Amino acid sequence: QVPLIESGGGWVQPGGSLNLSCAASISNFRFDGMGWYRRTAPGRQRDWVAGILSGDNINVSPPLKGRFTVSKDTAKNTLYLHMNNLKPEDTAKYYCSQGMYWGQGIQVTVSS
Secondary structure (H helix, E strand, C coil): CCCEEEECCEEECCCCCEEEEEEECCCCCCCCCCEEEEECCCCCCCEEEEEEEECCEEEECHHHECCEEEEEECCCCEEEEEECCCCHHHCEEEEEEECCEECCCEEEEECC
């Protein structure tokens, strides 16, 4: 069973919105420390985007505040990334992570 599965990626025009989902299938799963990362080009490091610190305390990378946020569904063990007013520079492969686990990544492309 794959521990983390992302969904919801795709193509969107600049200014549009997109929501990503990350469904977890991990024993003793906790949302604390779960987050989203992105890699804007092959070979580059993954940059932290946003995540849950603990409880309902979320944090977003400062350059993305006001456009990106996260939420969770505890019944579904799913973390969401809500992305608004998307820009071409947001084009990247997005990954979710919890502890030692990483999802396979999902592509988001922002272009006209």
